[in-house]
Amino acid sequence: xxRNKYIxxxxxxxxxxxxxxxxxxxxxxxxxxxxxQSGNNTFGCYVEGKRFFGGYLIHFGIxxxxxxxxxxxxxxxxxxxxxxxxxxxxxxxxQIFNPKVGVxxxxxxxxxxxxxxxxxxxxxxxxxxGVSDGGEVIITKLDTINKIVSGRFSMIGKGAVDINNFxxxxxxxxxxxxxxxxxxxxxxx
Numbered sequence: 001x002x003r004n005k006y007i008x009x010x011x012x013x014x015x016x017x018x019x020x021x022x023x024x025x026x027x028x029x030x031x032x033x034x035x036x037q038s039g040n041n042t043f044g045c046y047v048e049g050k051r052f053f054g055g056y057l058i059h060f061g062i063x064x065x066x067x068x069x070x071x072x073x074x075x076x077x078x079x080x081x082x083x084x085x086x087x088x089x090x091x092x093x094x095q096i097f098n099p100k101v102g103v104x105x106x107x108x109x110x111x112x113x114x115x116x117x118x119x120x121x122x123x124x125x126x127x128x129x130g131v132s133d134g135g136e137v138i139i140t141k142l143d144t145i146n147k148i149v150s151g152r153f154s155m156i157g158k159g160a161v162d163i164n165n166f167x168x169x170x171x172x173x174x175x176x177x178x179x180x181x182x183x184x185x186x187x188x189x
Contacts, residue, residue: 029053029085036180037141039148041065043080045177047090047112054080054179057089067149067181069142072188074098076142076149078179090114092174094153099139107135107155112174129157129172144186153177 032051033042043054043065055065064081076096083089095109110131135155142149154177159170 032176032178033180035140035150035152035178037148037150038180039146039182040180041182043078043082043092043179043181045092045153046173046175047084047114048172051085052082052090052092053085054082054092056083057081057091063184065181066184067179068185068187069099069144069149069183070187071144076139078149078181080179084114088114094137096137096139099137099142099149101139101142103138105137105139107131107137107153110135110153110155110157112157112172129159129170131155131157141180144183147183147186148181149183150180151178153179 032044139151
């Protein structure tokens with residue numbers, strides 16, 4: 001019985017360690033990912049002029065890049081955990097209501113978080129920004145048959161005073177955003 005527990009424990013450790021090595025991408029961090037429309041699972045943008053790349057953090061059980069489309073509600077949720085060119089970490093979530101290809105959509109809900117705070121003037125280790133004036137998304141491809149969504153985005157974010165109140169004095173600019181993702185789930189709810 002002890003031998004079986006030992007084998008299971010060793011197998012689990014090998015699985016965990018191999019998941020870390022398989023997530024180490026060898027990409028060029030001097031440029032953002034190209035704008036593609038083939039489901040390459042890429043995500044990138046400039047945050048205050050610093051390059052941010054989605055798909056590089058591991059939270060056990062949560063993929064670092066995801067796109068979920070709720071067809072009945074006409075809602076697309078995009079989430080990207082990642083890192084900056086200097087390996088500092090962050091994450092971004094975008095909700096796109098009524099996504100249509102080729103139409104500029106006013107961003108109504110987006111959150112960008114980074115930790116530790118990498119820009120001047122920080123008062124905490126974890127800082128969250130929500131979209132304020134000026135956010136927009138353009139979907140360049142939405143293919144629910146082949147499960148691919150691609151697009152561009154930009155926004156100006158305001159710092160969170162509390163979880164529901166993005167009216168703080170800090171602000172950030174997110175520019176030249178692009179994503180090309182496989183839709184991980186299509187829901188009819």
